[in-house]
């Protein structure tokens with residue numbers, strides 16, 4: 001590793017790599033052939049080990065029971081978890097930071113601390129059929145009714161809703177002094193008026209589904225509002241920024257695994273009397289992949305350190321877009337080349353390249369598509385100039 005990581009950081013990296021190698025990667029093919037599920041007993045073992053290693057709620061403050069890892073440490077963990085397919089690494093959890101930052105005492109006890117302890121599970125309901133990239137176009141409303149809000153709307157792609165106890169729902173305020181602004185609310189999955197409409201099938205094979213969820217006159221007490229009226233969009237932007245960096249980190253891990261496995265295969269596979277690795281065409285694919293991985297990794301590590309140093313959040317916003325854009329597109333190129341290197345084997349679902357080829361595609365879509373990242377970056381370039389963004 002050429003990046004100057006401390007011995008503690010390298011030790012963390014090694015621990016999480018060993019965890020992924022021993023507790024997650026061996027179960028990938030089973031998961032692929034069984035709707036994303038671990039074999040019997042394996043999930044409990046993996047969860048226990050993840051908890052022992054302090055990987056649950058790794059971004060949450062220690063005072064609340066989280067691991068309180070620095071951003072650089074979280075990136076190192078996410079990178080190793082990114083080496084795993086089928087979402088098996090999702091038992092490493094990172095609840096949205098705002099939930100803890102603005103929580104009331106009651107919210108801490110009801111939602112935040114149980115989530116940190118792994119006893120309760122959350123999901124995020126922001127996107128709608130007519131509002132994905134353009135979040136401000138959401139039609140879900142929260143209307144005041146005495147000490148309650150009444151929520152109406154329908155959310156799409158609600159990741160993990162099938163495993164969650166509660167949703168964090170983004171809605172537009174329908175009335176009052178802040179009408180038209182956004183707010184986030186805790187909504188129990190079993191609250192009257194919450195209806196799971198259907199669960200579409202997606203390209204990847206994950207145990208975490210992405211159902212469409214309707215909210216039909218759902219009454220939530222004012223105490224379920226997260227922060228103040230009007231803060232919803234700022235919380236979502238904070239979450240996007242964080243997730244974009246972690247997606248970039250996971251993409252680096254995926255690329256690392258693909259390069260490792262494709263290189264090993266290329267060295268062992270004999271065609272026309274020699275390892276296919278000896279062909280320049282194969283070497284060039286691996287060389288391009290390694291070079292691009294290094295560039296992405298340097299961006300991710302540097303950006304994580306910038307977060308830890310408390311650098312200007314407006315600049316970090318543009319830089320997170322760059323890391324997510326480059327990292328996700330890099331990993332997709334690497335996966336495509338890996339499939340090619342594996343040949344027919346690369347088209348088999350038991351092959352890691354085939355799985356990543358499908359799974360990594362969404363990293364160019366969720367938490368803001370590549371086009372949206374580019375427009376954020378271009379907007380920042382126009383507003384702040386090159387030097388502010390890349391030094």
Ligand SMILES: Cc1cc2nc3c(=O)[nH]c(=O)nc-3n(C[C@H](O)[C@H](O)[C@H](O)COP(=O)(O)OP(=O)(O)OC[C@H]3O[C@@H](n4cnc5c(N)ncnc54)[C@H](O)[C@@H]3O)c2cc1C
Pocket residue numbers: 123124125126127128129130131132133134156157158159160202210362365366367368369370371372375
């Ligand atoms: C597997 C999966 C899980 C998800 N999980 C969640 C979740 O848990 N919670 C949640 O709230 N959402 C979730 N999402 C939603 C995800 O964030 C959105 O799909 C994403 O933001 C894109 O929105 P959209 O699908 O509506 O695409 P659209 O906004 O309809 O975009 C369609 C196309 O138009 C392009 N486009 C749109 N606007 C512009 C523009 N201004 N300039 C150039 N091109 C543009 C886009 O880049 C894209 O190529 C998930 C999505 C998927 C696929």
